[in-house]
Amino acid sequence: MLGPAGALLLAALASLPAIPARAQNIETAPSFVDDFTSFNRERWYVSDGWMNGSHQNCTWSKGQVSVSDGVLSLGFEKQKTKDREFACGEIQTKQRFGYGTYEARMKTDTGPGLNAAFFSYIGPSDKQPWDEIDFEILTKDTSKVQVNAYIDGKGKNEKLVEVPGGTDKAFNDYAFVWEKDSLRWYVNGQLVNTITDPAKLPSHAQKIFFSFWGSDTMKSWMGAFADPGRKLSLQVERVAFTALGEPCQFPESLACTIKQLGTSN
Template sequence: MIKKTKKDETTMFKQSHSFLAAAAVVASLASPVFAQEGATGTSFVEEFDALNPAIWYVSDGWNNGTHQNCTWSKQQVKVDDGKLTLTFEQREAGERQFVCGEIQTKKRFGYGTYEVRMKTADGSGLNSAFFTYIGPTDKKDHDEIDFEVLGKNPAKVQLNQYVSAKGGNEKLVDVSGGANSEFNDYAFVWEKDRLRYYLNGQLVHEVTEPAKLPVNAQKIFVSLWGTDTLKDWMGAFSYSKPSTLQVDRIAFTAEGDACQWAGSVACILN
């Protein structure tokens, strides 16, 4: 047996401490939080007793480009009786003859379960969307994960994701009874190695191909907007009266956190 001196023990402690510190750094580099720099959002459930200004920003006074025929307006965003209502209607604002509504989170969110309970709008040329997005305005590549119901065919919801501005991952899923006739629950579970989409608690699509999985932390959006130009996708625009998208609940459950209410997709994950 070799006897250790005090100096030997001190040296061994320093080496052990350095090894543990290095291991901690490696572990942090491999964690989803580090992989998604800027993901500061934490788990929440928004049931719209009011529009929480600590969470939400209301889009107002601009449009997203020539494809969009309406101007975002805070007047089209209302919270009443526990529901968020976004409205599309004819009223001149900015460069457009129509106005529409959108809210987005102020913070960015990473891996976890994203959920919405909503009833979508009627009308060809309209898009009711629940999605996450980050892009050049935030000095990041364009990453996005979508649920979109087109007013031309509310019997289906379109799933899609963009990775570094590359899309083309669309999948249409049937919505029994129609997305515009009653409230339905839409959710996606975003993990480092897979993305799962759910409709009313049932798994309807899974993505595992690395090239099709977004990596950047994103903001959460819900919006109702229209187009005159994207006819092949959204149908010919035709306006007769205001249309509304109603939202009963939006939630995010961070990866590893406990589910937040009975019926949440986060409660059934394996």
């Protein structure tokens, strides 16, 4: 039987605002590694003939997606469509993925007003809340990459981190580890950012994306766009997903060298 103190405690707890439950079990597609010896159309959907909004100065085009000599290339070049002066490339997985290690090895071009991105996303187009985990290279400054996360459409978790040697000089390894209680970003195996606040952790399975696009209007973030005068590209040598607790997918994988159960390194 509760005494007066216990009754007061229960009353106080009852008066606290409810904290939304965060999903602890997220279904996921199986682990995989893709080294782009060929283009797996069962895995990847190619964006074609549309754009994400008025901020984008290019139209997604399947002609800007190619695979050669074990490298996926997403292009950006002058190519007039009915709506835009440029064409650009994007691919996304057909399946959705949950907790685990997401990795990509990639190299960018350089130029203001452009965004080369490796990220996971789910949102209204899939009749889901907007959750997203990002690596975005604003190629106006190839010495850095921006990491970020959106939770139910709310961002403001961005951080700029150094990429030693630059994103355009050589291939670099980008990875994030998404667990129930943390989200961590790595560049070339080095931890660069961590989020542990439950309110800032995604709770919905997401698709994996690569995209390379430009904007005339987002100048304060991406820089003032200038016609590069040539075809530019985002190149990807490898992408992998390793589900939480499963064996790593290739010898150099971050999942081989870190503990995935709640540790930061």
